[in-house]
Amino acid sequence: MAPHATQNCITILRCGSCTTLHAPETARCSSCGGANLESAHCSGTGSIVSWKVVEPLDVGAQDDSSVTLAIVELDDGPWLYSKIEGSFPECAEARVRVAFRSTVCEDGFPVFGVCAA
Numbered sequence: 001m002a003p004h005a006t007q008n009c010i011t012i013l014r015c016g017s018c019t020t021l022h023a024p025e026t027a028r029c030s031s032c033g034g035a036n037l038e039s040a041h042c043s044g045t046g047s048i049v050s051w052k053v054v055e056p057l058d059v060g061a062q063d064d065s066s067v068t069l070a071i072v073e074l075d076d077g078p079w080l081y082s083k084i085e086g087s088f089p090e091c092a093e094a095r096v097r098v099a100f101r102s103t104v105c106e107d108g109f110p111v112f113g114v115c116a117a
């Protein structure tokens with residue numbers, strides 16, 4: 001797993017050729033095809049594009065709460081697969097606003113929390 005995030009901040013990638021911003025796992029710029037991607041600071045806030053609730057695979061697990069996985073569109077542009085923490089408004093009319101919280105090491109998904117609207 002790439003060390004793209006630390007405890008309280010998340011780092012995305014910026015193309016060195018055309019300055020397009022990309023998600024941390026990106027290997028090549030989708031805009032110009034360049035591989036010269038450098039780290040860029042990210043605001044850590046965004047909106048949920050799509051989400052689903054995943055039931056735990058391990059029936060005997062101590063923590064049997066289901067997990068919400070979502071695609072978050074960062075305000076900076078890139079889309080990230082993320083885990084959503086906390087209560088989730090299931091019948092939200094508008095896009096759900098989220099903010100980066102931390103990286104979960106066991107599965108590598110960054111964790112976002114739902115913001116007050």
Ligand SMILES: [Zn+2]
Binds near residue numbers: 017
């Ligand atoms: Zn580029």
